[in-house]
Amino acid sequence: MYKVGITGGIGSGKTTACKVFEVLGIPVFYADTVAKEIMCTDVLLMEGIKSTFGKESYFEDGKLNNKHIAGIVFNNDEKLAKLNALVHPAVFRAFDAWEATIPSTVPYTLKEAAILFESGSYKLCDTTILIIAPYEVKLKRLMQRDGVTEEQVMARMDKQLSDEEKTKMADHFIVNDEQQSIIEQVLALHREFLKSAKKSNSTNA
């Protein structure tokens, strides 16, 4: 099935844009949400985390000890890369299982991931969308939504590729600056994806 990857910096409006696609009947795989879930359900992943970061990575009730993991990977790129090397393949497995449940009448699916480009998962998509919003707009949204300071927002942004770098890698763009209509931009892309998916699905049939 035709796959569209969608990404953007924190607070750019990924979830908001995905909700519009969902209204149009397009199923969305929320990779970041799934990644958190499978850390407590995917046995292979849990074993990997325990053997890499210690048994104390999980509480006795099976819940993830976020504090323990964050304490190890925060400010340690090598350990973070090890965690990602465990989590990313598990997310790919979860995506494949999810996609297998999608009826063939659905024209295309969307994969939402904050680190679509950083994780390499964009390579498994037929095309990609980058959501762009000015720094001040993202800052205002995140301070309002999460009750965080500008320093905390900047620390989170520092962990991701810049919009400039991601722009070079993306195929399509949505500008979510609260001036241009996000609904109209999603509709235009939806029409385009319907055409591309039809072409691709008939070639692969």
Ligand code: ATP
């Ligand atoms: P994160 O990376 O943190 O998950 P995100 O990229 O998914 O964020 P959203 O959660 O969609 O971003 O948007 C961040 C906040 O900004 C939300 O509270 C959302 O309601 C608000 N927001 C997004 N786009 C708009 C818009 N066009 N107009 C008004 N508010 C918006």
